[in-house]
Amino acid sequence: MKIEIKYVTENDKEFWYSLDGHLPEKEFEKKVRDRQGYVLYVDDDPKGLLRYNLFWDNTPFCTMLFVDWSCQKNGYGRTMMEHWENDMKKQGYGMVLVSTQVDEEAQHFYRKLGYKDCGGFTIDIPGYEQPMEMFMSKALE
Secondary structure: OOEEEEEOOHHHHHHHHHHOOOOOHHHHHHHHHHOOEEEEEEOOEEEEEEEEEEEOOOEEEEEEEEEOHHHOOOOHHHHHHHHHHHHHHHOOOOEEEEEEEOOOOHHHHHHHOOOEEEEEEEEOOOOOOEEEEEEEEEEOO
16 A cells, blocks of 8 residues: 655645635645645545644644545544654744644544643634634644
């Protein structure tokens, strides 16, 4: 089995939007231009994605990690996170952030990778309500 993680390109657009319906098209173009997204390939087929931005314009913040449902529980999420963390470290960053809603299982996944809770917020504006969004941080050593 061949596993590769590459920066997202325009050629990945159809696949990207099959998993990520939240990203506006202009932002996708920025992810491609600024190399702030990755695609996971398993035997040359795209199976996952990770995107990030810079929180406070100086701290890498993973805004989405998703592996196709058919490939979950095979270590690909961990592989993508480790790839991203290593890339951020090479770029000179000392810490990274992630977030997830408190009612999602992802918090347990991130804790296994060494992330620690560091805060959260609740949105109760009509039409935008959601469970508390929790933030987690990790030092890049």
